[in-house]
Amino acid sequence: MIIELLRNRYSVRKFQDKKIPDEILRNLLEAGRLSPSGGNEQPWLFGVVTDGDLIKEIAGAAYGQEWIAGAPLLIILCIRIIEDDRGAREIQKKRFPDHADAIDAMDKDLYTALNLEEHQTKIAGAHMALVALEHGIGSTWVSHFEVKKVAELLKLSNQYVPSEILVLGYPAEESTCAPRKELQELIFYDTAD
Numbered sequence: 002m003i004i005e006l007l008r009n010r011y012s013v014r015k016f017q018d019k020k021i022p023d024e025i026l027r028n029l030l031e032a033g034r035l036s037p038s039g040g041n042e043q044p045w046l047f048g049v050v051t052d053g054d055l056i057k058e059i060a061g062a063a064y065g066q067e068w069i070a071g072a073p074l075l076i077i078l079c080i081r082i083i084e085d086d087r088g089a090r091e092i093q094k095k096r097f098p099d100h101a102d103a104i105d106a107m108d109k110d111l112y113t114a115l116n117l118e119e120h121q122t123k124i125a126g127a128h129m130a131l132v133a134l135e136h137g138i139g140s141t142w143v144s145h146f147e148v149k150k151v152a153e154l155l156k157l158s159n160q161y162v163p164s165e166i167l168v169l170g171y172p173a174e175e176s177t178c179a180p181r182k183e184l185q186e187l188i189f190y191d192t193a194d
């Protein structure tokens with residue numbers, strides 16, 4: 002049951018020196034491929050990194066998170082840049098009418114950087130992490146990295162930006178789940194007052 006997998010999940014940052022079988026990797030990627038996206042645009046690329054040297058370099062671009070270098074697999078979730086001329090500004094102005102003037106005034110590069118739909122890749126990555134869990138493979142999300150440097154290491158075209166790194170591998174040690182807020186602190190029914 003998915004809920005049982007989630008109850009026992011924790012971020013894994015120490016990995017066995019054991020490769021993830023190709024068949025399982027294919028299933029992880031398939032989980033990403035099947036994920037929903039706004040307008041079914043599927044605005045992503047999934048970078049599969051297993052080369053030890055490249056993993057080390059990516060770890061170096063993650064502000065000293067050396068533990069990443071011990072993982073056998075990184076999946077780099079990359080999001081496609083939404084171009085202004087596709088009407089993205091108009092959509093954001095409709096979502097946030099109080100800020101319409103400021104949105105109009107924003108310089109194109111800044112607008113592009115702030116309007117990245119990073120949330121879209123999170124769904125695909127979450128599905129991958131769940132399938133991994135089903136196979137006893139642990140993972141940790143990593144958002145804290147130098148985006149430009151990782152893009153260069155991956156030789157990404159300037160149409161895509163790396164949004165998250167999913168670090169994957171078989172756990173080297175057991176850990177415990179981090180505490181969570183109680184459900185009653187998190188939910189409301191009908192209205193929030």
Ligand SMILES: Cc1cc2nc3c(=O)[nH]c(=O)nc-3n(C[C@H](O)[C@H](O)[C@H](O)COP(=O)(O)O)c2cc1C
Nearest residue numbers: 010011012013014066141142143144145146178179
């Ligand atoms: C969007 C996101 C970004 C994260 N970035 C990092 C990161 O850069 N480095 C890291 O060690 N953990 C990172 N984490 C893992 C969180 O620290 C972890 O999920 C949280 O502390 C809860 O612990 P748990 O995953 O063991 O339940 C990130 C998690 C999420 C969801």
